[in-house]
Amino acid sequence: xxxxxxxxxxxAIASFPFIYYLLAIWGxxxxxAHPKVKLNGFTPPVSxxxxxxxxxxxxxxxxxxxxxxxxxxxxxVFCVGAPEDPCMPAIERLxxxxxxxxxxxxxxxxxxxxxxxxxxxxxLANEAQFEYLVINDSDVRVKPDYLRSxxxxxxxxxxxxxxxxxVSIGEHSFIENLQTAGMLSDFYAxxxxxxxxxxxxxxxxxxxxxxxxxxxxxGGYQTIENRPGDxxxxxxxxxxxxxxxxxxxxxxxxxxxxxTLSELxxxxxxxxxxxxxxxxxxxxxxxxxxxxLWCMVAVLVHPTWATAAAYFGVYALLRITMTWLIGxxxxxxxxxxxxxxxxxxWDAFALVMWSASFLRNTIRWRGGSYYIRGGxxxxxxx
Numbered sequence: 001x002x003x004x005x006x007x008x009x010x011x012a013i014a015s016f017p018f019i020y021y022l023l024a025i026w027g028x029x030x031x032x033a034h035p036k037v038k039l040n041g042f043t044p045p046v047s048x049x050x051x052x053x054x055x056x057x058x059x060x061x062x063x064x065x066x067x068x069x070x071x072x073x074x075x076x077v078f079c080v081g082a083p084e085d086p087c088m089p090a091i092e093r094l095x096x097x098x099x100x101x102x103x104x105x106x107x108x109x110x111x112x113x114x115x116x117x118x119x120x121x122x123x124l125a126n127e128a129q130f131e132y133l134v135i136n137d138s139d140v141r142v143k144p145d146y147l148r149s150x151x152x153x154x155x156x157x158x159x160x161x162x163x164x165x166x167v168s169i170g171e172h173s174f175i176e177n178l179q180t181a182g183m184l185s186d187f188y189a190x191x192x193x194x195x196x197x198x199x200x201x202x203x204x205x206x207x208x209x210x211x212x213x214x215x216x217x218x219g220g221y222q223t224i225e226n227r228p229g230d231x232x233x234x235x236x237x238x239x240x241x242x243x244x245x246x247x248x249x250x251x252x253x254x255x256x257x258x259x260t261l262s263e264l265x266x267x268x269x270x271x272x273x274x275x276x277x278x279x280x281x282x283x284x285x286x287x288x289x290x291x292x293l294w295c296m297v298a299v300l301v302h303p304t305w306a307t308a309a310a311y312f313g314v315y316a317l318l319r320i321t322m323t324w325l326i327g328x329x330x331x332x333x334x335x336x337x338x339x340x341x342x343x344x345x346w347d348a349f350a351l352v353m354w355s356a357s358f359l360r361n362t363i364r365w366r367g368g369s370y371y372i373r374g375g376x377x378x379x380x381x382x
Contacts, residue, residue: 007301014298014311017291020193021318025325027192032249032330039148042155046074046147047128049135051120055086056139058170058255060093063138067098071147075102075129079120082107087138113225114370114377121230122221125212133215135208140166141253149250150209160214160243161235165251166206167331174342176256178349179264181342184327185319186350190289191247192326200245203235206252210238217241226376228274228363251331265353266364272357277372286354291315292347319343 048066056062066076078091088105095103106127109119125133134150153159165188168180191202208231215221218237224230235245276283287293295311323343327333362369362380369380 010301011298011307014294016288017294018314018318020289021189021291021322023193023196024189024322025318027196028189028322028325028330031192031195031247032325034249039145039152040155042152043072043148044132044151044154045130046071046132046134046151047124047130048074048076048147049121049124049128049133050076050078050138051117051124052078052080052087052091052138053085053116055090056255057257058141059087059138060090062141062255063090063094064097065141065143066146067094067101067103068144069142069147070144074147075104077104077106077124077128079106079109079124081116111222111225114379115225115227115230118221118225118227118230122225125215125221128212131211131213133210133212135210136252137205137254139254139257140206141169141255146250146252150207150248153246153248154209154211156244158244159246160210160217160238160241161203162207162209162246162248163200163203163235164207164248165331166204166254167251167327167333168256169253171256173259175259175261175264177339177342178346179256181323181339182268182346182350184331184333184336185323185343185346188326189322195247199239200247201236201239202232203238203245205231206254207248208234210234214238214241214243228370228372228377229278232278249330268350268353269356269360270363272353273360273363274372276357277375283357290347290351290354291319292344293351316344319347 050063050066063076078087080087080091091103091105106120106123109116109123111119111122113119121135124135132151132154134147150162150164153162166183168176168183171177171180194200194202215234218241221230221234224233224237227233239245272283292315295308295315298311299308320340320343323340324336328336362371364370370377371380372378
C-alpha cells in the first residue's frame, strides 16, 4: 500500500473517537431532554437494604436522609459485619434520633463468600419485610422525594428494575475533582452510548430498585456472591428475563472519599480488570474511545500544524460539549466550567489505566487480592 494511503487510513481511524463522542452527545441530548417520570401515587411498602462495612465520611447524614422520605411506609434494614463495626455508633444515633422510623440491624451475612457485600445482600433480601426493594450503598445521600421517584416506574409490570446516576458532593482536593470529571465525561458517557446502542442492561450500585420476585427470577444474590461487578450483573440478569431496566433521570448524591491518587488508581484499575474479564471485546474496543491517544497518533503520522489544530481542536470541542451536556445540562452540576481542564487530565489518566489493565491478572478487593477465573473471584493464594 502506498505510504500516503497508509497515512490517510490512520488519520481516518484516528477520527473514530469523534464518532463515539458524537454518539455520547446524541445520547445525552435524548436522555436528558426526555421528561422526568411523573409521580403517579404508586407507593407500595418498600424495604431499603443497606450492606455496610466501616464508616464512610458523613455517614450519619447519609443514613439520616433515608429517614426523611416523603413516603407512606418503608423500612431501613442494615447488614453489618459485627457489633463492633465503626459504623454502629452512627446507626445507633439514627435509631435514637428517628424513633418512629422502622430501622433494623442484622449482624453478619451467615455466609462465606468472596464478595462480602453481596453475601450481606443475600440475607437482607431474604429478611426484608416487603416485596419492593431499594438497594443502595452506604455513601449515598438522597432528597425526600427519592423513594417516590425511584419506585414509580416499577408500577409497569414490564419494568424489572430502576437505577440512576449519582453525583459527587463535597469535593475539596484535585483527586476528588479528577474522579468527578471521570464520572461525568467518561463513565456516564459510556453508559449513555450503551443505552442508545443496546438498551439499559446494567444497574448502578448507588441505587437499584426492584422486587424480590425479579431477584428470584435469576436465582437471587446467592448466585453472584462470588462474582465481581455485582451491580452490573443484577441489571443484566433482570434484563435477560425480558424485563425493562429503567435508567432514571433522578440522581442521588455520593460523598467524596478519595484522599489519594493511589486510592483512585486502585479503584479504576480494579474496575477495568473486571470489565476485561466480563466483556473482553468491549474492553478492547475502548481503544477507539481514546481521543487523546488518537490525536497524538494523527500528529505522529502527519506532523503538520493543520493536523494538530484539526484533531486536537475537534477533540477538545467534543469533550467539553459532552461533559457539559451530561454534567451541566443534565445533572445540574454548578461551577462545572471550572473543572473542564481536569477532563483532559482524566483522559491521560484513563489511558494509562486502560493500558495497565492488560498487564494485571489480580485485583485488590476489600483488603484481599483475587484472580478472576470463570467470572468468579478466587483468592490469589489458591
